[in-house]
Amino acid sequence: MIHYISVRVSAHATEDESRVRSALDLFLLNSFDKGKCTDTDKYVESLVVEGYHGNPITMFSSAIKRKPDTKAFAAFVRPKMTPEDVELLREEMPDRLDDDQMFHLRFDKQAAFNGRIKLSSSSDAIIVKVKIETYPKDRLEAGRIVEELFG
Template sequence: MIHYIGLRVIAHSTEDPSRVRKALDFFLLNSTGRGEDNNISAAVEIIDAEGHYGNPIRIFSAQISRKQDSKALAVFIRQHMSDDDVELLRSEMPDRLDDEQVFHMRFDKQAAFEGRVELTSSSDAIASHVKIATYPKNRENAGRIVEELFG
């Protein structure tokens, strides 16, 4: 069903990295279905980099590969999205699912920091990519799985 879920967020030089990390942890803590810290720090890769204009940025990324954790995170996201966001996802599902069977979503960083799940179209967001597993590889079947999970 889900092969993995990847999450990635950038802390710009004007942002407090601990607040950005807290926004990411909001999703990671809920990938266990228990909402408690069970060594999520080890799951997060942190890269210090330089932005386009030479400004320092910090990139936080994590990949959730365990089937039960991926499913728990997908359920958490779907249960906490507003009706408007669900409707938006439904209307954009074909465009969000690429040829490699990866479903793309972006979540508002500030909302996540405040404990809410909100879709955004901004590039300054928590980027999520959900790799859908179908055997054999089939975009139509992947679309049905995405609809089951998030529709």
């Protein structure tokens, strides 16, 4: 099903890092330890990079690798999506699944901070990559798995 999930988000100099972490934690708290996680600090890496104009940007990232945690992620995200976002996801599913069987999602940071799951097309979003595993590699089967999990 899901091999692993990578989640990352950036906090620009004009943003409150704690609010960005809170938005990220919406996903992580509901994934790790089968959705019973209370502290994500041990799961999140942070890296401060320099933006194009010399501004500091803090990158937060996490990898969800254990099967129960990846299942918890999907089980949390799908029911929280609006019917409109589910329909949009269904329409865009073939374009969101690349040749390496990586399914790409972006979620609105502000909505996540407010406890909601909303798809986003912005580059300033919570970036989620879901690696789908099939043996042997089969894009059609990967598409069926994505449909089952998120459609």
